[in-house]
Amino acid sequence: MKRDRSDSMNSQGSLSVSDESIARLLCDDNHVEEAVRLIMKKYGEPLYWHIRRMVVAHDDAEDALQETMINVYKYRSTYSNEFPLSSWLYKIATNESLKLLKNRAGYSMSVDDLGDSLKDSVRAEASPDADETLILLQEAIALLPTKQKMVFNLRYYEDKSYEEIHQIVGDSVNTLKTNYHYAVQKIKEYITEHEL
Amino acid sequence: MKEFDLEGLSREMPYKMPEHFLDDLTERVVSKISVEQQKRHKKERRIYVLFASAASAAAVALLLIHPFKVGGPNIPDYESISQCASIDEVFQSMSTDELGVYSMMSNYYGN
Numbered sequence: 001m002k003r004d005r006s007d008s009m010n011s012q013g014s015l016s017v018s019d020e021s022i023a024r025l026l027c028d029d030n031h032v033e034e035a036v037r038l039i040m041k042k043y044g045e046p047l048y049w050h051i052r053r054m055v056v057a058h059d060d061a062e063d064a065l066q067e068t069m070i071n072v073y074k075y076r077s078t079y080s081n082e083f084p085l086s087s088w089l090y091k092i093a094t095n096e097s098l099k100l101l102k103n104r105a106g107y108s109m110s111v112d113d114l115g116d117s118l119k120d121s122v123r124a125e126a127s128p129d130a131d132e133t134l135i136l137l138q139e140a141i142a143l144l145p146t147k148q149k150m151v152f153n154l155r156y157y158e159d160k161s162y163e164e165i166h167q168i169v170g171d172s173v174n175t176l177k178t179n180y181h182y183a184v185q186k187i188k189e190y191i192t193e194h195e196l
Numbered sequence: 197m198k199e200f201d202l203e204g205l206s207r208e209m210p211y212k213m214p215e216h217f218l219d220d221l222t223e224r225v226v227s228k229i230s231v232e233q234q235k236r237h238k239k240e241r242r243i244y245v246l247f248a249s250a251a252s253a254a255a256v257a258l259l260l261i262h263p264f265k266v267g268g269p270n271i272p273d274y275e276s277i278s279q280c281a282s283i284d285e286v287f288q289s290m291s292t293d294e295l296g297v298y299s300m301m302s303n304y305y306g307n
Contacts, residue, residue, distance in 0.1 A: 029233070032229065032233070033226050033229055033230060036222075036225060036226055036229060037222060037226060040218060040221070040222040040225070041222075044218045044221070044222065045213075045218060048213060048217075048218065049209060049213075052209070052211065052213075053209075058211070058213070058214070062217070062221065065221060066221060066224065066225060066228075069221075069225040070225065070228060070229070070232075073229045073232065074232075122210070125210075125211050126210040126211060127210060127211060127212050130210030130211075131206070131208075131210065133205065134205075134206065134208060134209070134210040135210045137205065138209070138210055156202075156207075157207055184202060187202060188200045188202060191200045191202075192200045195200070
């Protein structure tokens with residue numbers, strides 16, 4: 001299949017394929033595997049970190065990312081060009097992360113009740129040479145309510161606009177702004193309280 | 197107490213991603229998708245064969261139900277034959293060509 005004109009070489013010299021080209025390949029049964037490879041090359045790492053910030057443990061992030069890509073294949077016909085491919089991918093990844101956390105919480109608890117257990121996982125998963133403030137930041141994020149956590153991660157780490165976050169999470173822009181504001185306040189309080 | 201400066205903090209993560217993790221995962225995902233696609237193609241083939249068999253059965257059934265409608269307008273139907281008073285009248289209503297064919301067929305079958 002012909003590549004889009006917007007496909008270009010990136011700074012590392014490898015071909016950077018446009019989202020439009022990837023979306024076209026994804027809808028073509030004969031090129032779907034190539035599309036999945038391109039998605040993993042372009043978005044695999046950011047999606048992995050997005051999931052990992054939600055579920056904390058690497059093994060869980062691996063499962064959720066694998067399921068995300070399988071769902072990308074299964075539900076590729078539902079993708080609409082009205083939205084950026086990245087928003088669609090982040091939406092699927094976010095849903096998979098939440099599904100995994102819901103399974104872990106079981107029937108008797110909500111995902112928000114997992115805060116303490118996720119906070120404990122942060123220190124266990126952190127590299128031995130990790131910066132203490134970065135660990136505290138992840139602990140603070142782990143303790144946030146799920147909505148605030150999603151909005152904070154997408155805005156702070158992924159630099160997503162509120163419009164993009166709206167496409168992924170679904171809430172109104174004003175609600176997202178409020179969630180981000182509260183998240184920042186709680187994180188600052190936590191780090192100030194725990195920093196040596 | 198001095199407020200913590202979140203914006204000045206590094207965006208790094210305190211975790212590490214295992215080496216070659218994404219390459220390995222990509223291969224696993226692609227092989228799973230390949231299996232899914234093969235399953236889908238097999239299912240589509242089964243559905244095609246099922247529909248083709250149903251269409252063939254329907255065509256055969258139609259031929260069995262309406263066997264005399266197939267031959268076209270030149271074959272006389274039962275009603276026009278039964279309305280003739282006798283076999284002689286049938287012969288009288290036949291054209292020279294038809295009589296010729298009848299005679300040839302009779303000789304061939306020995307009647």
